[in-house]
Amino acid sequence: MGDHLTDENLVRRAQEGDHEAFQALVRRYESLVAGTVIGMLGNCPEADDVGQETFIRLYRSLKNFRGESKLGTYLTRIAINLSLNELKRRKRRKSLFFQKPIDEMHDLPDEGADAELDEDREIVQQAIGRLEAKFRSVVVLRLIDGYSTEETARILKIPIGTVLSRLSRAQKKLKELLTPYFGA
Amino acid sequence: MKKNISELLYLSFDGQLTEDEQQWLKEALEQSAQLRQEKERIAALRGSISSGAPKSFRPFFAERVMRAITTAREAKSGLQRFSESLQLAFRRVALVGATVILLLLAFNIVRTGDVSFAGALGIPQETLVEVLESPFDATVEDLL
Numbered sequence: 142m143g144d145h146l147t148d149e150n151l152v153r154r155a156q157e158g159d160h161e162a163f164q165a166l167v168r169r170y171e172s173l174v175a176g177t178v179i180g181m182l183g184n185c186p187e188a189d190d191v192g193q194e195t196f197i198r199l200y201r202s203l204k205n206f207r208g209e210s211k212l213g214t215y216l217t218r219i220a221i222n223l224s225l226n227e228l229k230r231r232k233r234r235k236s237l238f239f240q241k242p243i244d245e246m247h248d249l250p251d252e253g254a255d256a257e258l259d260e261d262r263e264i265v266q267q268a269i270g271r272l273e274a275k276f277r278s279v280v281v282l283r284l285i286d287g288y289s290t291e292e293t294a295r296i297l298k299i300p301i302g303t304v305l306s307r308l309s310r311a312q313k314k315l316k317e318l319l320t321p322y323f324g325a
Numbered sequence: 326m327k328k329n330i331s332e333l334l335y336l337s338f339d340g341q342l343t344e345d346e347q348q349w350l351k352e353a354l355e356q357s358a359q360l361r362q363e364k365e366r367i368a369a370l371r372g373s374i375s376s377g378a379p380k381s382f383r384p385f386f387a388e389r390v391m392r393a394i395t396t397a398r399e400a401k402s403g404l405q406r407f408s409e410s411l412q413l414a415f416r417r418v419a420l421v422g423a424t425v426i427l428l429l430l431a432f433n434i435v436r437t438g439d440v441s442f443a444g445a446l447g448i449p450q451e452t453l454v455e456v457l458e459s460p461f462d463a464t465v466e467d468l469l
Contacts, residue, residue: 160391167387172380179379189382189389196390197397265377283339284371285378290339301341309335316370323373 148212156203163203166212167196173213173286174220180281181224183270191227195220217286218296221278228274261323268318276311279304334364338371 146154146165154162174195175188182188198219199206206215269277282293283304290308294301333350336342342350354360433447434440443450 163394164387164391167390171382171386175382175386176378176380179382184379189386192382192386193390193393197393200394261373262377262379265373266379269374269378280374281378284374287375290341305336305339305341308339309332312335312367312370315374316366319370319373323369 149208152203152206152208152212155200156206163200166199170196170213170216174216176285177217177220177281178224179266180269180285181221181274181277182227183266187227187231191220191223194223198223214288214292214296217282217288221282221296225274225278264322265319268315271318272311272314276307276314279307280311280315283308330360331363334360335367337364338367 144165146162148166148169151162151166151169155166171192174192178188178191178195182191195216199216206212210218269280272280278297279293282288282296283290288296290301290304294304297304330350330353333342333346333353337347337350354364429447430445434445437444437447439445439450441450
């Protein structure tokens with residue numbers, strides 16, 4: 142259900158209590174939220190929980206959602222804030238999730254082209270995970286979710302200049318981390 | 326602020342260069358093979374970041390979200406039921422208590438024939454003179 146319906150229609154139906162309409166919205170925006178959350182937290186069970194929480198927050202705020210911002214942007218803002226909270230919690234717990242030495246990535250199984258692609262993705266993901274949260278968030282929004290610099294600035298509530306400088310520093314750091322794996 | 330060519334190269338991917346900067350970068354790229362290579366590397370890096378991120382959660386994500394919403398709603402309605410029954414029980418206790426208090430007030434009024442507030446509470450009405458002229462005039466010696 143819902144493939145032919147616009148976001149506004151699905152939101153209106155969900156506001157009226159139509160669960161199928163809300164489920165259609167979840168399906169529609171799963172990939173966007175997954176890109177943000179997994180980009181920020183890595184592919185871990187907490188990412189799934191944060192993804193679920195993002196949609197639960199949307200469900201709870203549906204009555205107040207007036208469509209002033211695009212639903213995707215609204216969800217991304219929730220997802221990025223929840224991810225940043227999770228990172229703070231992680232920092233407090235001194236989790237070692239992203240502290241794994243980048244050399245350990247070579248331990249991944251190598252079984253053909255798919256495995257190689259997965260390994261590359263894993264390396265990139267772990268390199269992103271080694272960035273500070275403030276740099277990671279701009280990389281995720283701009284390069285993974287594909288938001289413009291203006292949209293990224295609006296979502297993170299920071300000036301465009303800050304987005305650009307963080308993006309530039311993040312890319313330099315990522316280049317430094319990834320060069321040993323993908324060559325100079 | 327004057328930007329260096331490396332900064333301009335990174336910024337050029339996000340479309341934030343002035344016309345002068347674009348021109349400067351264009352000329353620098355034409356002159357330097359190393360810079361052109363660097364541009365390709367940045368493009369490849371950005372490509373691998375955007376294509377490398379997983380774009381889905383574990384299977385049946387939408388179903389899990391809906392289940393979590395239903396569970397939360399049921400838990401909320403359970404909590405609501407508990408709160409309502411607690412309110413109902415308290416209301417009964419409050420009603421019985423208020424009735425008992427009213428009966429006691431009425432009993433005191435009937436007993437003393439005094440319809441004042443003090444009479445209803447069963448407080449004996451004494452004047453200041455009556456209190457001061459209390460028959461208690463024992464001395465310390467008597468007490469000892």
